[in-house]
Amino acid sequence: MTRPSPAAPGAPPSSSTATPSTRARSTPASPSPSLVGTEVKEVVPVSLGPSGTGLMQAIASLARQLIDGHRGPAKLTGFYAVLQTSTGVDGDSAKNIIIDCYGAGRSVEEKAMIMGEWRQRRAGIDGGGSSYGQGARRKEPATPSALADKHAERSGSDDKNDQDGDAASGSSVAGEDDAYPIMTMNDPNVVPLLSTIQMGSKTLKQAELNLLLSMCGLRTYKQLTYNLVRGVFRLGFQALKAQGVRKGSFSWALATPPELLFNMWSLEGATVKADGGCFFAPGHTNARHQGGIDKKRFALCVAAHLCPFWSFTLHKYFIDNPINKVAVSKRFRGADDAFGKATRKRGRQNGGFKLNNGNKDPPEDADGDHPPKLPSPPKPPAADGPLPLTTGTIIELARATEVYPISDLLLVDPSPVLPTSTCISIVTLTADEFERMQRAEAELRVLLPRNLLKEAFRILGTAGSSGSAGCSVDVDPPQAPSASAGDAPSGSSTAAGGSAVGRQPALCITVGKHAPMMCSTPTLVTMSGVHYLNQQLVLCPAFESWVKELTESTAKFPWELEFLVGSTLSVAAAADYVWASCSERRVGDLAWRYFLVGAGSIGDVVGSRLYGGCTVAFYDVVYGGQRKYMTNGVLDAALVEMRLHSAVRMHPSFVLMTGQSASFTVCNGQVVGEAVAIDRIKEIYDAMPNARYQRFVMLLNLGQHHWISAEVVPGAPVGKINVFDSLAGGYPKEKDLAVSRVKLFAREVDRLWRMGNSGAPVVERWDVSFINSPSQGDGYNCGPFALAHLWCAVNGHVLGEISGLVGDHLRLAILLTLLQCGKRYDDARQRELALAGNGAGAKI
Secondary structure (H helix, E strand, O other): OOOOOOEEEOOOOOOOOOOOOOEEEEEEEOOOOOOOOOOOOOEEEOOOHHHHHHHHHHHHHHHHHHHHHOOOOOOOOOOEEEEEEOOOOOOOOOEEEEEEOOOOOOOHHHHHHHHHHHHHHHHHHHHOOOOOOOOOOOOOOOOHHHHHHHHHHHOOOOHHHHOOOOOOOOOOOOOOOOOOOOOOOOOOOOHHHHHOOOOEEEEEOHHHHHHHHHOOOOOOHHHOOHHHHHHHHHHHHHHHHHHOOOOOOOOHHHHOOHHHHOEEEEEOOOOOEEOHHHOOOOOOOOHHHOOOHHHHHHHHHHHHHHOHHHHHHHHHHHHHOOHHHOOOOHHHOOOHHHHOOOOOOOOOEOOOEOOOOOOOOOOOOOOOOOOOOOOOOOOOOOOOOOOOOOOOOHHHHHOHHHHOOHHHHOOOOOOOOOOOOOEEEEEEEOHHHHHHHHHHHOOOOOOOOHHHHHHHHHHHHHHHHHOOOOOOOOOOOOOOOOOOOOOOOOOOOOOOOOOOOOOEEEEEEEOOOOOOEEEOHHHHHHHHHHHHHHHHHHHHHHHHHHHHHHHOOOOEOOHHHHHHHOOOOEHHHHHHHHHHHHHOOOOOOEEEOOOOOOOHHHHHHHHHHHHHHHOEEHHHHHHHOOOOOOOHHHHHHHHHHHHHHHHOOOOOEEEOOHHHHHOOOEEOOEEOOHHHHHHHHHHHHHHOOOOOOOEEEEEEEEOOOEEEEEEEEOOOOEEEEEEEOOOOOOOHHHHHHHHHHHHHHHHHHHHHHHHHOOOOOOOOEEEEEEEOOOOOOOOOOHHHHHHHHHHHHHOOOOHHHOOOOOHHHHHHHHHHHHHHHHHHHHHHHHHHHHHHHHHHHHHO
């Protein structure tokens, strides 16, 4: 019996995972290996008999073991058995029956795609003229007839759009030694159905993406810039032509993996989304309507994850064009390519080698005596070594914190700084020379150390203001670091007078034997922005490490602290909320800004008048989420929320801001005199509402090293002062001064109250109690414990009676409360803005 013509297969039906399905779609055999799609028939039963059914069950069991146990770079998604039958001698009624042995649920359109895939493979095998199943085809010399056929074939398509790789390219076409996986084109009849079906949703895991990128020498998919994505599509298009799959008009939808066509894909932990509509080569006519380059490069990564052909193409492109050798278009040097060569900053573990899983060592704990110092950039290289260049221009890097969210800053290393032996001097330039220098400094990629930067500001400012622009000042490196932060290095300077008529001063930077570089004052300001970026590039990973560790906690907040947490959340849920609220925000965005809810359009004005100085940016949240000494930015915002909470209670308490308590204790490192302190206390009293408070609570800072809190409870004849300290025995001198000023505050407030209320009882003495439990247990969580003591005092609880307190959990609760309140204020602000806009539109 002659072999029948290839038949159009049936799409595999859904089946259980226990046994293989014995029902399959079947269609009459196609009389010729045409690419035209066939109509999908109904599922028909297939009788295999007892022995056949048992055999298929065994095959299905092996299929499940293969797919579920596979851990290779290419994800296995299905296993099908194809039975070919013939019911007639002429072969016209031949059928191909596909049995789904894995049991993956698929839509009707996906099943139709699988039909088309099998039909094309059978057509290539039986037709004899295709390269299906044969790998990449070798190039044959072009004959005149072949060229004519090629031209006729191209005439039905858009050459500019579809032949994205026909122009000169840095990547060669599929070479003679490259065996590309076979790319099965989608059925053209199914592609029009995309606009009528309901898209599914799938997520690409970060680990899967990292595995794909690591084979290409990439660290993040955002390194795939416009030119790189275009090059990969160009190489893939050339390989498709070499495989001979181009039939008439070509479209990228035919070469898109079906799972990408029928699903909206998202990336784990990111906001980017893409589907098959984004799978276009950059520069294509339809590409501009399908999202920006971020969606296209993510769609390319999803295609490489799903399809062996695109995985091989992506891998081959970066083998031929390593990332450190690829030339980048000038248009995009200021965007993603600014960090194209940056590496992910990670801690070292396991004997000092760098891990690939992204784990980081936790930051060092504070020692309890001093707050941890801010992170510093990498150690400067020697002057005789290569010039340490930043990954992008200084201007680009300085704007990074304004452009990139926190999640993107995790992928970048701090910029290197010039060695301390760098010499800086003042030169004078004519107007034309100064203009040329300004154009050149726009491409500057070096960063002065902080001490030299401070000195450069000084000498350049002096040269510009004094008119002695012809002088030259050489700053030698300091022999030893200064004891005080920010001091300029010691050095010797020589000045030679010169004429400054018609000339402008500029800074000349000389590093060893390298060519001198010049810049002006605006570039020095920009360098300060890069140092700020370096600081954030160390703080952000430490914040991520701290939060991610808490997301794995199984602990819960004590129910007594619900007023502090704001809601009954577990520690892990609170950490998830904090990270989700911060990861896609820029460090300079506002996380908390008070808005007087219910005041209408003036709520922002009133809120700014009341607490405008207590605005909290996401930088403060990032810094607060560290194993570090907590600053007063976050604490002041928490005190505002405490004041608002206390105002509505039956027995309100007056909450002092940290600036108010510092005004009568220690301000700017200087002890405030008693006479001045009394004046400041009177100013605070005059700002209080005209009501008798049951207590006064405040945070006190001891020498910028430690936080304690105090509660003043008026009473006659004996008043009470409770001093809360979670680290007993530390800073005795500073603590004695703070306690004496709290007693002064208590006496003055009572005296001022009796001056306005003649019948008020007299407080004869004030008893001071020191409460040192619970202990913080570490050297950096004094602020959260001091604040928690006040929250409990305002609400009638005792912090020492609550069990299961962890300093990091209290710190997390403070951040959670501020982010939740900040979102509530922002929502109210946006509502009022919308109402104001609608009102203006109605008047017009």
